Amino acid sequence: MSDKLTAKDFASSQEVRWCPGCGDYAILKSVTKALAEVGAKPESTVFVSGIGCAARFPYYINSYGFHTIHGRAPAVATGLKLANPELDVWVVTGDGDGLSIGGNHLLHTLRRNVGMKILLFNNEIYGLTKGQYSPTSRIGTTSPSSPSGSVDTPVSPGQFALGAGARFFARAIDTDKAGLGEVLQQAHAFGGASFTEIFQNCIVYNEDVFAPFTERKNAAQTQLHLRHGEPMLFGTNKDHGIRFNSDSYTLEVIDAAASPDDVLVHDEGNAVLARLLIDMHMPVALGVIYKQPAQSFEDAFYAHHPTRMQRTKSVADFIKGPSSWVVD
Amino acid sequence: MRFAGDSGDGIQLLGSQFAVSTALAGRDFATFPDYPAEIRAPTGTTFGVSAYQINLGGDPITTAGDAPDVLVAFNPAALKVSLPMLKPGSLILVNNDSFTERNLTKAGYAEDPRVSNALDDFQLVAADIGHLNLEAIKAFGLSKSEGGRCKNFWALGLLLWMFDRELAPIEAWITRRMAGQPTMRDANVTALRAGHAFGETAELAASLPQLSVEKADMTSGEYRSITGAEALALGIAAAGELADRSVMFCSYPITPSSPLLHRLTRLQELGVGTYQAEDEIAAICAAIGASYGGMIGVTSSSGPGIALKTEAMGLAVIAELPLVIVNWQRGGPSTGLPTKTEQSDLYQAVYGRNGDTPIPVLAAASSEDCFVMAIEAVRIALRHMTPVILLADGYLSNAAEPWKIPDIDSIPTIDSHAVPEEAGDVTPQRLAFQREAESLGRPWIAPGMPDLVHRTGGLEKDLDSGHISYDPDNHQRMTDLRQAKVDAVADFIPEQVIEHGDASGDLVVVGWGSTYGPIYQAARMTGTSFVHLRHINPLPRNLAELLGRFDKILVPEMNNGQLTTLLRDRLGVSPIAFNKVAGQPFQIAELVARIEIESGGKTP
Numbered sequence: 001m002s003d004k005l006t007a008k009d010f011a012s013s014q015e016v017r018w019c020p021g022c023g024d025y026a027i028l029k030s031v032t033k034a035l036a037e038v039g040a041k042p043e044s045t046v047f048v049s050g051i052g053c054a055a056r057f058p059y060y061i062n063s064y065g066f067h068t069i070h071g072r073a074p075a076v077a078t079g080l081k082l083a084n085p086e087l088d089v090w091v092v093t094g095d096g097d098g099l100s101i102g103g104n105h106l107l108h109t110l111r112r113n114v115g116m117k118i119l120l121f122n123n124e125i126y127g128l129t130k131g132q133y134s135p136t137s138r139i140g141t142t143s144p145s146s147p148s149g150s151v152d153t154p155v156s157p158g159q160f161a162l163g164a165g166a167r168f169f170a171r172a173i174d175t176d177k178a179g180l181g182e183v184l185q186q187a188h189a190f191g192g193a194s195f196t197e198i199f200q201n202c203i204v205y206n207e208d209v210f211a212p213f214t215e216r217k218n219a220a221q222t223q224l225h226l227r228h229g230e231p232m233l234f235g236t237n238k239d240h241g242i243r244f245n246s247d248s249y250t251l252e253v254i255d256a257a258a259s260p261d262d263v264l265v266h267d268e269g270n271a272v273l274a275r276l277l278i279d280m281h282m283p284v285a286l287g288v289i290y291k292q293p294a295q296s297f298e299d300a301f302y303a304h305h306p307t308r309m310q311r312t313k314s315v316a317d318f319i320k321g322p323s324s325w326v327v328d
Numbered sequence: 329m330r331f332a333g334d335s336g337d338g339i340q341l342l343g344s345q346f347a348v349s350t351a352l353a354g355r356d357f358a359t360f361p362d363y364p365a366e367i368r369a370p371t372g373t374t375f376g377v378s379a380y381q382i383n384l385g386g387d388p389i390t391t392a393g394d395a396p397d398v399l400v401a402f403n404p405a406a407l408k409v410s411l412p413m414l415k416p417g418s419l420i421l422v423n424n425d426s427f428t429e430r431n432l433t434k435a436g437y438a439e440d441p442r443v444s445n446a447l448d449d450f451q452l453v454a455a456d457i458g459h460l461n462l463e464a465i466k467a468f469g470l471s472k473s474e475g476g477r478c479k480n481f482w483a484l485g486l487l488l489w490m491f492d493r494e495l496a497p498i499e500a501w502i503t504r505r506m507a508g509q510p511t512m513r514d515a516n517v518t519a520l521r522a523g524h525a526f527g528e529t530a531e532l533a534a535s536l537p538q539l540s541v542e543k544a545d546m547t548s549g550e551y552r553s554i555t556g557a558e559a560l561a562l563g564i565a566a567a568g569e570l571a572d573r574s575v576m577f578c579s580y581p582i583t584p585s586s587p588l589l590h591r592l593t594r595l596q597e598l599g600v601g602t603y604q605a606e607d608e609i610a611a612i613c614a615a616i617g618a619s620y621g622g623m624i625g626v627t628s629s630s631g632p633g634i635a636l637k638t639e640a641m642g643l644a645v646i647a648e649l650p651l652v653i654v655n656w657q658r659g660g661p662s663t664g665l666p667t668k669t670e671q672s673d674l675y676q677a678v679y680g681r682n683g684d685t686p687i688p689v690l691a692a693a694s695s696e697d698c699f700v701m702a703i704e705a706v707r708i709a710l711r712h713m714t715p716v717i718l719l720a721d722g723y724l725s726n727a728a729e730p731w732k733i734p735d736i737d738s739i740p741t742i743d744s745h746a747v748p749e750e751a752g753d754v755t756p757q758r759l760a761f762q763r764e765a766e767s768l769g770r771p772w773i774a775p776g777m778p779d780l781v782h783r784t785g786g787l788e789k790d791l792d793s794g795h796i797s798y799d800p801d802n803h804q805r806m807t808d809l810r811q812a813k814v815d816a817v818a819d820f821i822p823e824q825v826i827e828h829g830d831a832s833g834d835l836v837v838v839g840w841g842s843t844y845g846p847i848y849q850a851a852r853m854t855g856t857s858f859v860h861l862r863h864i865n866p867l868p869r870n871l872a873e874l875l876g877r878f879d880k881i882l883v884p885e886m887n888n889g890q891l892t893t894l895l896r897d898r899l900g901v902s903p904i905a906f907n908k909v910a911g912q913p914f915q916i917a918e919l920v921a922r923i924e925i926e927s928g929g930k931t932p
Contacts, residue, residue: 067785079617
């Protein structure tokens with residue numbers, strides 16, 4: 001028997017109970033594969049989740065798993081990471097769980113740079129509660145709670161993350177094995193809080209909401225796969241490129257052959273560029289959009305703790321306080 | 329004695345240092361800091377008055393006293409607010425310099441009370457404290473406002489003379505505390521000595537009585553002064569030591585809970601970590617995460633913050649994780665009276681969650697009891713693998729009292745259920761939820777342990793396999809199990825004792841929490857039997873039998889009758905409720921009066 005674990009070793013014995021055809025199945029497959037590829041160990045890997053369809057994830061992975069309460073997974077995972085910084089902690093959340101009820105925890109986890117891998121399955125809808133519009137639903141989304149169309153402006157997960165001070169933001173499509181696999185490996189290798197938005201297709205309540213850019217037949221024209229240090233090219237023959245328009249401060253599509261020198265080269269450490277890429281509608285930017293490593297919260301916490309959480313004295317050394325007296 | 333002045337006058341510092349000197353002189357004492365919710369309320373106003381009350385004496389002291397015998401008022405507003413509390417004949421020391429027309433108007437005095445007949449029933453000593461202080465420290469070249477800040481030490485010097493106390497310990501404290509500011513340090517020491525010298529030599533001396541208080545009859549041993557927040561912090565750290573686990577304390581700032589966070593940040597060498605979370609919910613969730621990771625997770629808050637934590641408490645219950653939740657109760661509802669004390673979160677603690685979600689509830693009786701009960705809370709949490717709520721309150725957080733320093737080695741260690749070394753044929757999922765028969769506690773398995781990989785969470789689990797289960801009969805069994813686990817706590821805790829008085833009779837007074845002090849005194853003065861509860865849920869197993877020996881049960885509480893309801897619910901008894909919801913502790917006199925009414929007017 002080989003020591004090297006395979007994707008199968010990370011599948012739990014539990015029967016998977018998502019709707020047939022749900023994008024979560026593809027994500028689960030990519031995650032178990034990525035775990036095997038990065039050499040993860042079940043006993044030191046923990047999946048923490050909140051509430052929602054995505055939150056069932058921990059039951060289906062052969063690792064430690066904690067299915068907590070709605071929106072709070074990053075908070076629980078922070079406490080866990082402080083108690084044992086050696087653990088490989090993943091948080092699985094959704095657009096409602098992570099950006100609505102749990103938005104505050106996500107914000108603070110990102111700014112603190114707590115060492116966990118946050119996977120946000122964005123399907124722009126509340127699935128488990130049967131189809132209400134979510135904080136990422138576009139204006140005009142009709143749903144049981146918005147029969148004449150929603151009126152609220154959606155939140156952009158990427159802009160939210162960068163505004164919160166996130167140091168790793170990536171995007172992938174549920175069924176894009178190569179793209180998602182690559183992003184998961186990079187998210188895992190990042191020391192602090194890595195935040196990955198996965199476009200997930202809810203076939204029951206919001207089918208094909210991402211189809212304009214996820215459909216394979218158009219993928220070459222609609223997807224820009226970013227790689228650090230490489231030019232931003234797309235199209236069937238990589239004949240289109242992305243240029244910065246300094247008059248409008250926006251990104252625009254150009255003919256790459258006509259003006260090759262104008263094509264931008266991806267710099268994942270550039271936060272301004274990251275913001276422009278997040279907002280670009282067509283093509284849609286995928287891959288690691290922003291990465292700027294820094295000391296993780298748990299490392300800073302232990303570095304500041306004089307005994308690194310070890311007990312070096314007894315209560316008896318402290319119990320007398322600043323002054324005491326003896327009664328005979 | 330009561331010290332009162334503007335929030336910026338350094339009253340709390342003056343009071344706490346007087347408490348230290350009282351302790352060092354071997355007298356028993358109890359204190360009651362009483363300060364406004366505003367950080368710096370407008371100066372000179374009655375609502376901006378900050379006060380510190382201390383009761384000292386030879387008899388055992390358990391409260392900060394009903395009516396002060398000595399008042400030190402730094403301005404007219406402080407006098408105005410405190411005057412109704414005083415007994416006739418009390419001594420009042422006022423700072424002349426603050427009795428300006430403007431300050432008198434702000435305090436609502438049409439006439440200067442020093443010259444009107446308003447103070448005829450009292451002994452008034454009016455000293456130019458502000459002026460004399462500035463004169464004494466002139467040599468240091470301080471600005472008027474810097475110099476003015478020394479006047480509380482001038483006043484303390486005078487009080488130390490009045491009570492025949494040593495200056496040295498206070499001087500040592502100033503020297504230590506202000507080591508980094510030599511000029512202020514020397515000015516404060518000078519002001520202290522000047523106040524003391526003033527008492528000794530000034531012309532006023534004839535009217536200033538030198539008061540001596542007998543030494544308290546305390547059992548022999550080493551003592552210190554301690555507040556509830558200090559005691560609870562030490563108790564949590566001690567529990568970590570007794571359980572041989574690190575402690576992760578996660579909380580969010582809220583009055584009056586924050587002193588515990590501040591205290592614990594100073595105990596890092598005891599394996600204690602503190603984490604200030606983004607909100608109350610994150611604080612308890614992080615504590616749960618830490619417990620899941622194998623450390624003792626503790627969170628603390630006050631009523632409104634506890635309300636926010638309730639959903640997460642349910643998670644800790646269903647996931648069978650140890651956790652301690654401290655509630656420093658304050659006046660409610662909503663924001664209510666943040667700096668005032670109340671006992672109105674008992675329903676919340678015992679009944680206040682969605683689902684059938686029983687949690688053990690404890691209550692600390694005094695500042696020093698916070699130490700004992702913190703250890704007890706961790707002990708129960710680890711033994712039964714359950715969250716535990718520890719109720720304290722705003723009064724205990726700040727109130728100081730002498731504490732006979734315990735020997736940590738004499739306290740039994742805290743055990744948790746051993747993690748099985750060999751899983752054998754049992755799946756790790758099943759093993760994680762195999763419960764010990766007596767306590768129903770499960771092994772504390774944390775991520776990182778090999779061969780024990782399992783899943784847990786907020787969904788109902790199968791009683792045997794530990795997997796998710798929607799089976800109706802299983803949910804009934806699990807609901808029964810969670811209740812049985814909390815009921816089982818009663819098999820491990822001590823039987824209820826009678827705190828004072830006969831073991832049977834006409835009337836028993838039953839208290840819980842910080843009302844211990846005044847009820848104890850009232851029971852002593854009236855010769856009434858007194859039972860004080862530290863375990864609220866479950867109640868001690870002999871309580872029904874014990875209370876059954878009395879004809880009447882009187883329950884004084886700083887709420888609208890919550891323990892009364894609980895006793896009726898759990899024991900089927902019909903107590904008489906005596907409720908006070910005024911943001912202030914009970915006065916002994918009002919308890920005595922009520923006890924006399926209930927005992928038919930006769931004081932045994």
